[in-house]
Amino acid sequence: MLFGGIQKLTLIDYPGKVAATIFTVGCNFLCPYCHNPELVDPKKIKEQERLSEEEILKFLATRQGLLEAVCITGGEPTIFSDLPEFIKKIKDMGFLVKLDSNGSNPQMLEKLLADKLVDFIAMDIKAPLEKYKKVAGERVSLENIQRSTELVRTAPDYEFRTTILPALHSKKDVLSIGRWLQGSKKYYLQQFKPTKTLDSAFLEEKAFDWPSVAELRRLLEIFFDKVEVRE
Numbered sequence: 001m002l003f004g005g006i007q008k009l010t011l012i013d014y015p016g017k018v019a020a021t022i023f024t025v026g027c028n029f030l031c032p033y034c035h036n037p038e039l040v041d042p043k044k045i046k047e048q049e050r051l052s053e054e055e056i057l058k059f060l061a062t063r064q065g066l067l068e069a070v071c072i073t074g075g076e077p078t079i080f081s082d083l084p085e086f087i088k089k090i091k092d093m094g095f096l097v098k099l100d101s102n103g104s105n106p107q108m109l110e111k112l113l114a115d116k117l118v119d120f121i122a123m124d125i126k127a128p129l130e131k132y133k134k135v136a137g138e139r140v141s142l143e144n145i146q147r148s149t150e151l152v153r154t155a156p157d158y159e160f161r162t163t164i165l166p167a168l169h170s171k172k173d174v175l176s177i178g179r180w181l182q183g184s185k186k187y188y189l190q191q192f193k194p195t196k197t198l199d200s201a202f203l204e205e206k207a208f209d210w211p212s213v214a215e216l217r218r219l220l221e222i223f224f225d226k227v228e229v230r231e
């Protein structure tokens with residue numbers, strides 16, 4: 001696996017747990033609003049700091065008994081075939097594991113779930129299926145996305161979340177996501193922040209205003225057990 005960094009303490013990445021977050025390098029999607037371009041853009045990846053697995057595990061050993069969980073995010077962690085072995089080492093140290101994924105690799109999710117290697121999966125939902133390729137790139141397999149949503153719902157804990165912005169999502173799109181995933185436990189609307197983006201043109205894009213986000217949240221409440229907004 002390729003690692004680009006570690007956040008040594010987070011109180012928000014794993015809901016309700018004190019955790020560290022590990023960032024993997026590389027992604028198979030091309031979301032123009034991506035706020036981690038240094039982990040996705042091939043040119044920027046070259047300049048990205050790298051950490052070895054050994055360095056990460058050494059750090060985590062110093063946090064046993066202090067942290068409850070480890071979050072693995074990217075980029076896209078499931079592009080690495082040795083992800084299960086890496087997670088196993090973390091779980092053997094006694095940590096809960098949360099995986100953030102774009103849902104592109106249901107085979108990997110299936111394996112991680114079967115081997116009980118993940119306690120929480122957070123899956124990004126980029127758009128309703130009919131607009132997925134427009135938002136995340138032509139390479140997206142809609143079949144894989146659909147399969148991943150089904151698998152994620154079998155995880156011990158999970159959430160779906162969408163970063164929304166007017167340039168890519170209409171109110172109709174957001175409601176279409178709600179109908180698609182209805183009956184799921186938790187769904188988060190995430191506000192777009194034009195601070196750094198994969199496509200620099202998106203630095204000029206605006207986020208939804210807060211009353212619109214509040215309205216979307218209210219409309220989505222019929223589809224999910226819990227709907228929340230993340231800044």
Ligand code: SF4
Pocket residue numbers: 027028029030031033034035036040074075076102124136198
């Ligand atoms: S937003 Fe996530 S899935 Fe999209 S390009 Fe960035 S890291 Fe990849």
